[in-house]
Amino acid sequence: MSDKELYQQKIQAEFDASKAQIDKFKAEASGASADAQIEMHKQIKQLEEKMDEGKSKLAELVDASEEKFEEMKKGVESIWQSTKSTLHHASKHFGK
Template sequence: MSTRNEYIEKAKAQLDRWNAQIEELEARWKKAEADAKVQYEDQLKQVREQRDEAKEQIEKVQKASESAWDDMRAGSEKAWGQIQEAFQKAASRFN
């Protein structure tokens, strides 16, 4: 990711994909049997938390000055990767 704007746009697109996945998972949850609903609800909570964490990361990057962005780029990309991995792991439990 070469620029802050590219990073932000890519991150926003990923958030949109995650929001769509969350909607799909919520639909599955609504169709699930009572005992499975508890498990799905826990997973949905984790997925939403990961999405919210990613959104906060984007907001930090948007508010950062250009010099601060240069300093935080590597950390932001690492954090984003960890959030993405955790989201995928939580979402995969629905399958």
């Protein structure tokens, strides 16, 4: 397996774990007070936007040649770091 394929698997696993966390947040938000739901839904929306951006970059990476892979890897890393940061920030609002 190439470095590119291994990296894609790693990022996909991170994406899947983040998606599962967002799903937990959604379930928690449904049981919260109205005011709390508003804030929680804002956080969830932010996370989903980051996830969409990450999915887009991952798709670009999948389509990239081996030569372009190293160049694109930095951009993907940047987006995933931002996504993780947003997820961590949201976790504080959700009490996790």
